[in-house]
Amino acid sequence: MKMNDEKMGSASGVVIAVSKSDKHTFSKENCNSIKLLKGLGVEGDAHLGKTVKHRSRVAANPNQPNLRQVHLIHSELLDELKDRFNVAAGQMGENITTKGIDLLELPKDSLLYIGETAVIKVTGLRNPCAQIDQFKSGLMNAVLDRDQQGNLIRKAGIMSIVLESGEVHPGDQVRIQLPPLPHAPLERV
Template sequence: MRQGKVVAVCISRNKGERKTSVELVEVRENHGIIGDAHAGEWHRQVSLLAIESIRKMQALGLRVDAGDFAENITTQGIDLPALPVGSRLTVGEALLEVTQIGKECHTRCAIYHQAGDCVMPKEGIFVKVLHGGIVKPDDAIEVLQ
């Protein structure tokens, strides 16, 4: 069993913009985070990125933090891109299933133009919500399978 923790939870009202850290989020089954632009009945309901990945970009001199890569949940202690599609994990009260590792960026984001690279397409993961609940910073993350 692998364990980690939630560093931050973030939302945005519109797609294509950085997300803002909030105190907690409500995750709804087969929907995603209530109030987030990316929620809906599709396979990328919630996005996760590790703080370790963000620190790589900080080491390049970028002033970035949780939510700046448009991730909903910033994690610590779990190698997210190593999780196979179909893996299930509990995050706070929610049960999530990995549906996609990384993504193709059709347009280069501001981070890419600043650094010449971006970690979200290679190291971010996407999940669908199997069971909803509240998720907040410092909540435990447990990989079940």
């Protein structure tokens, strides 16, 4: 689905899986639910915190704000990859796997209302790293593309921060609220 200037509620999708890992592993385990904590991320996940938890970013500057509290991937990417890589929800490190939302087309600062109370704010694109090829050889090239102008397209999902706490379950609706115009495109975070 292509994003226009839709109002909240007119554009929506659904959560098909939720995942977390309390260790810095590439893949995360599917769960019956996850709890999003305001300003922190996913309870029980290794990336929980106000400051950055991604190892390479901690090494560069451990005091950076954590703009990668919740990672989302659209299941349509998993469908695209299934014949060559057989990748399932959670295996690419995402916390929330969605269906019916073109996550990559969302502008920066879009709000996603998930389930009854959770609200997250989109901060940017996931920048896939070498761990992707360690998981499945060749997967890095499959999640990178080029547009007609030759610009790099990162397809490995989006990152977000938690604005309002709440439980998230498979089957929960995801409602989108776009930020005010002009919209800023997503960049890697």
